Amino acid sequence: MRTVLCYGDSNTHGQIPGGLTLDRYSYEERWPGVLARELGKGWHVIEEGLSGRTTVRDDPIEGAAKNGRTYLRPCLMSHAPLDLIIIMLGTNDLKARFNQPASEVAMGIGCLIHDIRELAPGPGGRVPEILIVSPPPMLDDIKAWEGIFKGAQEKSRELALQFEIMADSLEVHFFDAGTVAECDPLDGFHIGREAHEKLGVALAREVEAIGWK
Amino acid sequence: MPDMRFAPPNPLRIADRASGLNAVSVRSYNERLVLSLLLQKETTTRLEIGERTGLSAQTVSVLVRSLEQEGLVARGEAQKGRVGPPTVPIVLNPEGAFSIGISVGQDRTDIVLINFVGEVRFHATLPNPEAARGANHSEFLDTIRQAMALLPKKARERLAGVGLALPYGVANGRDDESHFRALQDEIEEHLGVSVFVQNDVTAAASGESLFGVARPLTDYMYFYLGARLHGRLVLNHQIYNGNSPVSFDVGVAALEREVARHGLSAAPLVEGSGDWLAYGPHFDAWAGRLVDQMVRSLEAVSQFVEFETVVFSSYAPPQTCREICERLEKVFPSVKALPGRVTPSPKAVGAASLPFSSRFMVE
Numbered sequence: 053m054r055t056v057l058c059y060g061d062s063n064t065h066g067q068i069p070g071g072l073t074l075d076r077y078s079y080e081e082r083w084p085g086v087l088a089r090e091l092g093k094g095w096h097v098i099e100e101g102l103s104g105r106t107t108v109r110d111d112p113i114e115g116a117a118k119n120g121r122t123y124l125r126p127c128l129m130s131h132a133p134l135d136l137i138i139i140m141l142g143t144n145d146l147k148a149r150f151n152q153p154a155s156e157v158a159m160g161i162g163c164l165i166h167d168i169r170e171l172a173p174g175p176g177g178r179v180p181e182i183l184i185v186s187p188p189p190m191l192d193d194i195k196a197w198e199g200i201f202k203g204a205q206e207k208s209r210e211l212a213l214q215f216e217i218m219a220d221s222l223e224v225h226f227f228d229a230g231t232v233a234e235c236d237p238l239d240g241f242h243i244g245r246e247a248h249e250k251l252g253v254a255l256a257r258e259v260e261a262i263g264w265k
Numbered sequence: 266m267p268d269m270r271f272a273p274p275n276p277l278r279i280a281d282r283a284s285g286l287n288a289v290s291v292r293s294y295n296e297r298l299v300l301s302l303l304l305q306k307e308t309t310t311r312l313e314i315g316e317r318t319g320l321s322a323q324t325v326s327v328l329v330r331s332l333e334q335e336g337l338v339a340r341g342e343a344q345k346g347r348v349g350p351p352t353v354p355i356v357l358n359p360e361g362a363f364s365i366g367i368s369v370g371q372d373r374t375d376i377v378l379i380n381f382v383g384e385v386r387f388h389a390t391l392p393n394p395e396a397a398r399g400a401n402h403s404e405f406l407d408t409i410r411q412a413m414a415l416l417p418k419k420a421r422e423r424l425a426g427v428g429l430a431l432p433y434g435v436a437n438g439r440d441d442e443s444h445f446r447a448l449q450d451e452i453e454e455h456l457g458v459s460v461f462v463q464n465d466v467t468a469a470a471s472g473e474s475l476f477g478v479a480r481p482l483t484d485y486m487y488f489y490l491g492a493r494l495h496g497r498l499v500l501n502h503q504i505y506n507g508n509s510p511v512s513f514d515v516g517v518a519a520l521e522r523e524v525a526r527h528g529l530s531a532a533p534l535v536e537g538s539g540d541w542l543a544y545g546p547h548f549d550a551w552a553g554r555l556v557d558q559m560v561r562s563l564e565a566v567s568q569f570v571e572f573e574t575v576v577f578s579s580y581a582p583p584q585t586c587r588e589i590c591e592r593l594e595k596v597f598p599s600v601k602a603l604p605g606r607v608t609p610s611p612k613a614v615g616a617a618s619l620p621f622s623s624r625f626m627v628e
Contacts, residue, residue, distance in 0.1 A: 094350060158274070159271065159274075162270075162271070162274065163271070166270050166271075181322060181323060182323065216276075217274050217276045218274050219327070220274075220276035220327050220331075221274035221275050221276045222274075223321070223323045223324045223326075223327055224323050224326075224327075225322075225323055225326045226326070226327075226330065257343060257353070260343050260350065260351050260352075260353050261311060261340065261343075261353040262311060262312075262322050262326065263310050263311045263312025263313075263315065263322060263352065263353070264312070264350045265312070265349070265350075
């Protein structure tokens, strides 16, 4: 049995576009559930999606709990040994309060990769496979969220390139979610049921392509 | 001193590369390793690449993604096995790169355009260019220009280069190696494409090893039947040239003389078509001498190396090649004789394989 950890934000949590905070797709509908279905019996899929999670930043408004870096360590230790860690983060780092360019968000991703390597939570204390997924770009119309994400739309379109550069530099797997899924027009930055399905299927193919004995 | 882990990212490759082929200089050794594997085997997987190269799964992932984006390789459909996890094949993209091969023979020049998996997309035979007095070798320039003009525009951007296969002796007594080099420089300067020049029989052997029956073979004896008979020894995929350009007068020219002596038309021999076996006793007599000569070479070589396979290549019709192979196996039963699969012009296709091996493979 192999184990994969899906580490992400509201789009891994399965928050319903345009819904309330507590509105969540069912396990079968969320991409980690789709991934589990596609990979089949040989895989144990762990969901770790938190709305508002950033890569490495304490959120002055939402609180330090949203910092993806501080939570990652205990999370990895809880679930070790892990064969694969999929990270899809970055959208929340684009909030106006952080005032960061896409390249700095990618630096945050790089930081998480270094932390995983340092902890080496893979089988036998080895470094697990790491798959970085850049989130689909935001739509121009993000409704009431315009203020919170002021200027984020353009930066969100740069994430894929910046993440890929980081993934190449640190030699980890990479996938651009924007190639298979789009954000839902209901709020412009969450992904809908169909996008979860497509993303889960595409990631299953990516996981298989890594090659496992 | 800053923590270098958090220095600006330094990618292995340029993520947002434009379309078209990478410059030669930035093709990394590891990318070449992966492409070599693919050029030697029809399909592979990332797992297998990792096992054969010793690179980590993540490094292989970066390399393959880079080659995918460049359009050189493509990912196949996942294969679900009865046991074990599914495997995802990786194959060369046939349209990923093109190459032009030109083989200059005694009285004609063959030009081929091949794609990345060695399929011949275009083949033409031209009379040899006239060597202008005083000019160096500009006669090739026009031929190559013509061949390039035949390429569709899309393919022109993905042209890996031009391979030129020349027989020994064209240098008119000068050193062949330095003559080839001078020629290469001249053409590159005038046409701005990468040019690779090699001896024609060696080129034909490369073509057969990259795209033909010899692909899975490591050690074998290669024979090329042209106007004369030529041989090359291949050990561990390495083609040995030998020091002397020895060839034997038991080739098609000998058959032509035989046929002409009996007042028969030699047209099928010149064109490499028709039924050569129809020459009956003349064919038999000639084939006997040809096979004898091959056996002598095989006996000489087998004093030093053991090999089980002979690859026999020619522009002669496939039926003729099969017949010669059968006759050779009969007299020399310890080897398996395989007719070459690279057609219609093994030398030109071989020439076209040179830019691929030079630009995409490890030594």
